[in-house]
Amino acid sequence: MIKAIFFDLSGVLFEGNHPIEHAAKTINRLEHGGLILRFITNTSRKTRQQILSELHAMDFQIQEDQLFTAPEAAKSWCIQRNLSPYCLVHSNIKSEFEEIETPPFNAVVIGDAEHDMSYENLDKAFEVLSTGAPLIAIGNNRYFKDEDRLHLDTGPFVKALEFASEQQAIVTGKPSTAFFEQVIASTGCKRHEILMIGDDVISDIEGARKAGLKACLVKTGKYQPGDELKISPPADVASDVTAAINHMLPAI
Template structure:
């Protein structure tokens, strides 16, 4: 029996600044019915605080303790391992790393830095890594959707640095099992009692499966026709988040 539901944000609950029809009502109904909800995102262009503010403006009543972001996970990983990273991240999330020293460059934190992912910055990151630095990837998503247009995400740049420096990145966001297990641990339930809803067949659905959860793919956001055929196991789909819940939890 499903007792908790994890949701990706962008592409699942909203696209840009537009709420996906039925998303607010679906979240409210699940909470009213007593399910435990968590929200997990690799979004690397907004701070956790800004995300919560934007969600509230869109009508979502999401508490801070329900929201888990990959940039915060990256910062916590650096603190735990006493690293002082060069942060190649988007300017809008620099403040997430304000409480760690980033001057010695014994590691690289790489995220969706947009125009910051230029040759000079990537070359600086490469030289830190080739001299023994650790590579921490906020996520390894291949691409993201913005206003109906696909754009390169951080994943391809993570792979480039891994290849050039001969290192393996520690991924602190989705699809990392460690990230999912951290969120699972905030609930009293086993992985098989949790449903993950996302629009990324690799980051959300494959990641959930590897963590023992059940994943459902929405046909909104970055979804492209045929994504559900990309994995080695059957993938359940719904037209949108409301349709997924209607299919999977019809008794609610």
């Protein structure tokens, strides 16, 4: 029996600045049905408060303690290990890392830096990594969808730095099992009692499965035809988040 549901945000609840049809009503219905809801995102262009404000503006009445973000997981990972990282992150979240981004740097944190993902900044990150410092990736997604087209996400740049520094990045967001376990612990539920709904077959669906959760892929957001076949066994798939709930939890 499903007692908790984890939702990805962009591409599942909304696309760009527009909520996906019926998504807000579905979330409210689940809240009133007594299910435990968590919202987990690799988004690294916005602070927690920016994310919450935008969700509230779209009528998603999500509480702060229900939201888990990959940038916060990366910051916590560094603090726990007393690291001072060079942070190649978006200007919107740069202030979130100010307290730990103090030279000399002994790590690199990389996220979706958008316009700041320049050769100069990537080369600075490589300079730090060349000393043997670890590479911490907020996420490892290949691409994301914003409005009407796909855009490069953090993953391709993570791969470039991995190749140059001859090391494997430590991913602190999805599909990291440790990230999922942090969210699982907040629910008090057993793994088989939790469902993950996402639009990324690797980060959301395969990541959730590896953490022991049930999962359903939606055909909104970044979904591309055939994505469900990229993992084995193929992912359960639904047209959107409302259809996913009706398919996976027919009694709700």
